[in-house]
Amino acid sequence: xxxxxxxxxxxLSDKIECDHCHLEFSKDVMIEDEGHYFCCNGCQGVFHLxxxxxxxxxxxxxxxxxxxxxxxxFEDSSNFDAPAFYDKFVKRTDDGFSEVSLIIExxxxxxxxxLNEKALINMDGVxxxxxxxxxxxxxxxxxxxxxxxxxxxxxxxxxxxxAYPYDASLQELKAxxxxxxxxxxxxxxxxxxxxxMTIMVAQYAGYFSGITEDIKHILNIGEWVLSTPVLFxxxxxxxxxxxxxxxxxxxxxxxLVATGSLLTYIYSIYITLTxxxxxxxxxxxxxxxxxxxxxxxxxxxxxxxxDTLDIMSKNLPSDVKVVVNNEVVTKNVNDILIGDIVLISAxxxxxxxxxxxxxxxxxxxxxxxxxxxxxxxxxGDSIISGTVSIDADIKYKTTKDYAHSTMSNIVSxxxxxxxxxxxxxxxxxxxSEYFSSTILLLAAITFVGWYFYSSNFEQSxxxxxxxxxxxCPCALALATPVATLVGxxxxxxxxxxxxEASQLETMANANILALDKTGTITQGRPQVxxxxxxxxxxxxxxxxxxxxSKHPIxxxxxxxxxxxxxxxxxxxxxxxxxxxxxxxxxNGKMLAGGNAKLMKTIGIDVESSSKNSEFYFAxxxxxxxxxxxxxxxxxxxxxxxxxxxxxxxxxxxxxxDHKQSAQxxxxxxxxxxxxxxxxxEQKANYxxxxxxxxxxxxxxxxxxxxxxxxxxxxIAIAMGxxxxxxxxxxxxxxxNDTFSSLYDSFKISQRTFKMIKQNLGLSLVYNMVTIxxxxxxxxxxxxxxxxxxxxxxxxxGNSMRIKLGYKDK
Amino acid sequence: xxxxxxxxxxSVSIFLGSIALVALLWAIxxxxxxxxxKFLNAxxxxxxxxLNDAAKKEKKRKDASxxxxxxxx
Numbered sequence: 001x002x003x004x005x006x007x008x009x010x011x012l013s014d015k016i017e018c019d020h021c022h023l024e025f026s027k028d029v030m031i032e033d034e035g036h037y038f039c040c041n042g043c044q045g046v047f048h049l050x051x052x053x054x055x056x057x058x059x060x061x062x063x064x065x066x067x068x069x070x071x072x073x074f075e076d077s078s079n080f081d082a083p084a085f086y087d088k089f090v091k092r093t094d095d096g097f098s099e100v101s102l103i104i105e106x107x108x109x110x111x112x113x114x115l116n117e118k119a120l121i122n123m124d125g126v127x128x129x130x131x132x133x134x135x136x137x138x139x140x141x142x143x144x145x146x147x148x149x150x151x152x153x154x155x156x157x158x159x160x161x162x163a164y165p166y167d168a169s170l171q172e173l174k175a176x177x178x179x180x181x182x183x184x185x186x187x188x189x190x191x192x193x194x195x196x197m198t199i200m201v202a203q204y205a206g207y208f209s210g211i212t213e214d215i216k217h218i219l220n221i222g223e224w225v226l227s228t229p230v231l232f233x234x235x236x237x238x239x240x241x242x243x244x245x246x247x248x249x250x251x252x253x254x255x256l257v258a259t260g261s262l263l264t265y266i267y268s269i270y271i272t273l274t275x276x277x278x279x280x281x282x283x284x285x286x287x288x289x290x291x292x293x294x295x296x297x298x299x300x301x302x303x304x305x306x307d308t309l310d311i312m313s314k315n316l317p318s319d320v321k322v323v324v325n326n327e328v329v330t331k332n333v334n335d336i337l338i339g340d341i342v343l344i345s346a347x348x349x350x351x352x353x354x355x356x357x358x359x360x361x362x363x364x365x366x367x368x369x370x371x372x373x374x375x376x377x378x379x380g381d382s383i384i385s386g387t388v389s390i391d392a393d394i395k396y397k398t399t400k401d402y403a404h405s406t407m408s409n410i411v412s413x414x415x416x417x418x419x420x421x422x423x424x425x426x427x428x429x430x431x432s433e434y435f436s437s438t439i440l441l442l443a444a445i446t447f448v449g450w451y452f453y454s455s456n457f458e459q460s461x462x463x464x465x466x467x468x469x470x471x472c473p474c475a476l477a478l479a480t481p482v483a484t485l486v487g488x489x490x491x492x493x494x495x496x497x498x499x500e501a502s503q504l505e506t507m508a509n510a511n512i513l514a515l516d517k518t519g520t521i522t523q524g525r526p527q528v529x530x531x532x533x534x535x536x537x538x539x540x541x542x543x544x545x546x547x548x549s550k551h552p553i554x555x556x557x558x559x560x561x562x563x564x565x566x567x568x569x570x571x572x573x574x575x576x577x578x579x580x581x582x583x584x585x586x587n588g589k590m591l592a593g594g595n596a597k598l599m600k601t602i603g604i605d606v607e608s609s610s611k612n613s614e615f616y617f618a619x620x621x622x623x624x625x626x627x628x629x630x631x632x633x634x635x636x637x638x639x640x641x642x643x644x645x646x647x648x649x650x651x652x653x654x655x656x657d658h659k660q661s662a663q664x665x666x667x668x669x670x671x672x673x674x675x676x677x678x679x680x681e682q683k684a685n686y687x688x689x690x691x692x693x694x695x696x697x698x699x700x701x702x703x704x705x706x707x708x709x710x711x712x713x714x715i716a717i718a719m720g721x722x723x724x725x726x727x728x729x730x731x732x733x734x735x736n737d738t739f740s741s742l743y744d745s746f747k748i749s750q751r752t753f754k755m756i757k758q759n760l761g762l763s764l765v766y767n768m769v770t771i772x773x774x775x776x777x778x779x780x781x782x783x784x785x786x787x788x789x790x791x792x793x794x795x796x797g798n799s800m801r802i803k804l805g806y807k808d809k
Numbered sequence: 810x811x812x813x814x815x816x817x818x819x820s821v822s823i824f825l826g827s828i829a830l831v832a833l834l835w836a837i838x839x840x841x842x843x844x845x846x847k848f849l850n851a852x853x854x855x856x857x858x859x860l861n862d863a864a865k866k867e868k869k870r871k872d873a874s875x876x877x878x879x880x881x882x
Contacts, residue, residue, distance in 0.1 A: 061853065095874050110850035121866055127873045128866070133846040143873055176843075183837050191830045195823060214812040222819045 019059075020047045020160070021067040046160040055118055055159075062111035067160065077150040077157070079319065080165075084332065089165040090149070097127050098144045106161040107136050119159050123147060137166070182296040189234035189289040192226040196285050199223055203282075213275060220272040223281035231265050235288040237295065256436035260468050261287050267465045317351045323395065333402040344383075345393045353405045354383045354396040361392020386410070410680065410708065431760055439771075443467045446775045459777075467774045471767050479759035480505075483799040487752030490803060495735035496745045503731045507715045507746065508753030509696045513644060514687060514709070516701035517655035517665055520719055522631040524702070525552055526613060528560035530628035537624045542617050544568040545591050549582050553615055554593070557627055581615075589620035599623065631661075637669045640739035644746060645670075649698075654683045656705055683709035700742060717742065748802075755802050759795045766791040 015024045019036045020043035030037040031044055038044040050056050079085060091099045107113060113131045116138070120129045125146030131138040142152060156163045199219050206216060238261075241254025261284045268279035322331045323341040333351045336342065341357065344350060350363075360378035365387045377383065383396045386407035402408055443464045450460035487504050491497070498504060515521050543566045546554045571584040571591065580601070581594015592602050599606045599616050604623050606616055612628040641651055653674035655662050662676035675686060687709050690697050699706070699713035710716035710729045718730035719737045734741045842848055 057858075097873070110847065110853060113847060114854060118862065121862075121869065125873075127870050132844045133850070134844050143876075180837060180843075183842075184834055187830065187833055187837065191826065195826060199819070212812070215815060218812050218816045218819070221816075222823070225823065 018043050020044070023066055042160070046158070049158055050115075053119065053122065055115060055122075058111055058115045061114055062109055065109040065111065067106070067108055067112075077153045079330070079332075080150045080153050081148050085149075085165070093141060096143075097141045098149070099139065099141045100149060101166055102138045102140065102156075102163040103166050104131060104136050104138050104156065104161050104163050107131075107133065112161070115159060116156065116161060119155055120152060123152065123155060126152065138163070182292075185234040185236070186289075186292060186296055189230050189285065189292055192230045192234075193285045193289045196223060196226050196282050199226075200282050207278075217272070217275055220268075220279045220281070223279060224269065224272055227265065227268075227281040227284045230285045230288050231261055234292055235261060237292070238288070251433055251437040251440070256439065257287060257291050259440065260471075263465050263468050267462065270462075317349055320351050336398055336402060338398055338401055340398050341395055342398055343393075343395055344389050346389055346391050349388050350383055350385050351405070351407070352398045352402055353385050353400040354398040356381045356383055356394055356396045358396075359392060359394035361394065362390045363392065364388040364390050435764075435767075439468060439471045442771065442775065450777070463774070463777045466777075467771060470770045470774045479763050479795050480756050482796050483752055483755040483759055483802065486799045486802045487748055487755075491745060491748050494741055494744050494748070496741055496748070497733045497735065498745075498749075499731050499733070503715055504749040504752045505756065506696065507698060507732070507749035510649065510698045510715060510746070512650045512652060512690055512695045512697045513746075514652045514654050514690075514697055514699045514713065515671075516699075516706045516709075517653055517657055517662060518631065519702040520700055520706075521637055521653065521665055521669055522633050524631065526556045526629040526631045528556055528627050529612060529630045529632070531560070532626045532628075533624070534626065535622065535624050537617075537619065540566050540569060541586065541591060541619060542593065542625070544571055544586075545582060545584055545593050545617075548574055548584070549576065551582075553613060553629055554582070556629055557593075557615055560627070586619075590618075592616075592618045631665075633665055633669050634739055636739040640743040641669050641671065643743050647746060647750070649746065654678055654686060654709065656680075656683075680705045680708045684712045687712050698746075717745070751802050755799055759798055762794050762798060763791060766794070 016027050016030060016037055017024050018030070018039035020038060023039060025039050027037070030039060031041070033044055036044075036047065038047065047056075050058055086098075089100055093099050104116060107116070110133060113133045116131055117129045120126050120140060125143045126140065127143060128141040129138065140152060142149070153163055199222055203211075203216070203219055203223075205211075206219075235258065238254045238258040242258040245251060245255050264280045264287075265284045268281050268284070271277050271279045318333060319330050320333055320336060321328050321343040322336060323329075323343065328343060336352055342352060342354065346361070356377055356379050358379065360376070362376050363383070365375050365384065377392065377394075382399075383394075385405040446467050447460050447464035450463050451457065454460065484502075484504050488498055491504075498507075518524055539561050542561060543558065546558045547568060548571070549555075569586060571586050574582070574584040576582050577594065577598060580598040581592065583590060583592045583594075583598075583602070585591070590602065592598060594616065595614060596606050596616065599618060602618065603621055604616075604618055606623065606626075612630045615627040615629060616623060617625045617627075645651055650673065651671050653662065653666050653671045655674070655676055656678055657676060659676040662674050666672070666674045678686065683706065687697050687699060691712075691714075697713045698715040698717060699710050700717040700719065701707075701710055702719045707729050710718070715732060716730040717732045717734060719734055732745055734745070836842065
């Protein structure tokens with residue numbers, strides 16, 4: 001527990017910590033309660049609740065972690081008991097309990113998890129709780145006859161957290177199960193491979209320096225025991241893959257791995273039992289282990305669509321306030337009809353499209369348009385779902401139902417786009433398909449040929465198997481993963497994260513780069529580029545006026561004029577005029593700062609001729625200064641775009657902005673090809689059109705207005721400060737958010753792809769040499785053993801050259 | 810050295826190793842590694858109280874299941 005005496009000692013300092021949330025506040029604003037201090041009633045309530053429930057050891061466990069103060073006012077939790085909610089989120093377990101998946105908000109530390117679990121399990125009727133600290137997802141099992149879900153939610157809220165349900169959709173569950181399945185199989189494979197290696201040391205030593213037949217036999221049996229679970233348990237996915245392949249009449253990599261390892265296994269058993277020649281159990285385990293790990297890495301990096309959509313729907317409210325018969329009722333968004341009157345207060349997000357009836361204020365539409373300027377709306381203007389009311393308390397009439405509102409449309413379009421994301425067929429897979437079928441065919445021909453030639457079944461069978469064994473795709477299987485691994489590690493060192501290994505290959509084939517303008521090519525905030533002082537004035541006046549505005553233009557001007565000698569005057573009757581500027585009174589005269597429109601309303605005639613945004617400053621009806629502002633391109637954009645163009649990649653700019661500013665930015669960074677005034681859907685359509693012309697498109701963007709285009713491109717790149725959703729949709733994330741890393745990601749992927757091609761070539765050459773020898777029956781164990789490891793070494797060594805080549809540059 | 814010694818040592822070591830492997834597989838299956846953060850923080854919650862809590866939790870689940878079974882009677 002926190003010692004009170006300690007606070008007494010610290011009396012001199014004016015800031016103390018709240019005993020619940022541990023945020024620091026000045027002592028005189030704190031609520032004092034029997035020696036404890038709290039920043040608000042919420043914290044005080046939670047603190048007492050925890051002591052009453054005997055849960056106060058939470059504070060000891062949390063060790064001063066700062067929590068969110070308990071200030072939120074929650075709506076009635078009774079909607080959690082609604083039948084519709086139960087239908088959607090609550091499952092019945094086999095033994096008759098109810099189960100729900102929740103996301104718990106406000107979890108900061110392991111102690112928070114402890115507190116929630118403990119508080120819930122202490123409730124009557126709660127049977128089991130499991131809260132995952134990593135992703136804050138909770139599973140709660142309770143007896144519905146004893147306690148209602150709303151009571152459980154109330155408890156979570158009472159102790160200072162909030163919970164909202166999520167659909168533990170089959171997709172996510174399936175992905176988790178698949179991952180776990182891989183863990184198990186890999187654990188077995190790695191265990192067996194490591195033990196196998198110790199035995200192989202003895203085998204190889206014995207091969208060169210002599211070994212008695214008996215000991216070799218025992219070692220072979222040991223290998224047999226170890227390789228059996230690897231082949232049949234760890235290698236099971238390959239057999240399954242082969243089965244599905246056969247069903248659809250395709251030969252895939254799985255076929256080759258499965259037949260190769262199975263035949264090697266059978267062949268080795270034969271060798272072990274007859275005590276002739278060399279067994280290849282080690283090849284069986286190695287092949288299965290390596291290829292399985294490669295497959296697992298691929299599965300691990302695959303994004304789950306479910307997670308993205310979780311984030312999207314979290315951004316949309318599920319309930320809205322509706323006016324029915326002059327009363328305000330909370331309704332689920334799906335129950336709202338066209339023509340209903342909906343209330344929105346400041347800070348809320350709009351769920352349904354509509355038309356404004358009463359009130360006015362500014363809306364943040366950046367989630368749709370990407371433009372950061374707030375938009376002023378008054379009666380008759382359209383209200384768009386997904387936007388946020390900044391300061392507006394309004395009533396509006398819905399013109400669309402929830403399912404047809406803009407944001408729901410974007411969510412469903414996104415779902416579509418992500419499911420149908422174009423995938424370039426991977427070179428290695430294509431190659432291995434031909435390769436696999438050729439080898440199987442060759443083996444069959446060898447068997448038939450030898451059987452007719454020698455009429456010796458045993459010899460023909462072993463020769464045929466040795467063809468498959470020698471060709472078994474060790475080098476081929478390693479060709480792609482090793483090269484991509486090296487490529488990925490270089491990329492991550494440069495702050496470029498590829499979410500899927502295969503994307504390196506896709507990106508290397510790209511021939512078009514589509515860029516968003518605001519926030520991607522440009523810095524996303526205007527800067528003063530031109531300043532014209534018409535009459536000398538005290539900059540402190542301008543400073544005191546503008547420090548009252550949060551508008552990006554005001555901020556830009558402030559940062560332009562700022563120096564330490566500035567001070568704030570006391571201004572009177574300050575007025576923010578939406579989409580015009582700001583006015584105030586000082587010494588009986590009017591101060592005004594804003595655009596040309598504002599100047600006209602206060603009676604100053606200005607000529608606006610510039611392509612840039614303009615800001616005028618007037619005092620007492622006299623124009624004093626004029627600033628021109630422009631959202632400048634990033635510093636490294638020009639150089640990087642030139643380099644990317646040199647690689648033979650077309651650069652196109654897609655923007656929602658108007659033509660003039662698009663033209664200006666495009667000419668500044670050297671882009672000749674651009675499309676302006678595009679809506680989010682139009683951007684996506686444009687990319688689809690490029691696909692139809694057989695182009696491979698890389699799209700880079702940062703905002704929600706780009707996500708549709710990002711999702712429909714082959715490779716989506718989110719710049720580091722992009723919105724969460726944009727990062728979620730993207731395939732590549734640039735951590736240091738620069739254009740040069742965009743260029744690097746192109747270069748690394750192209751270099752890696754070149755290495756993959758070389759590796760495949762090398763392993764094919766190896767096979768072209770060894771397979772004829774095997775067919776002719778000349779392969780002796782020594783050659784097989786050496787050439788197999790040699791080919792793998794060659795491939796690994798070659799891949800390392802990506803690194804060397806990169807350092808030279 | 811007689812070859813049975815090698816055979817015996819090999820089988821014993823594989824057997825011992827496989828016990829550890831089975832324990833690992835069991836832990837993965839039970840979901841003990843599902844939450845890496847909690848797993849790493851487990852040391853903080855490892856005294857008598859937590860053991861008692863775990864026992865209580867198990868008992869509660871059992872009792873609740875039993876009670877459920879009585880209802881049809």
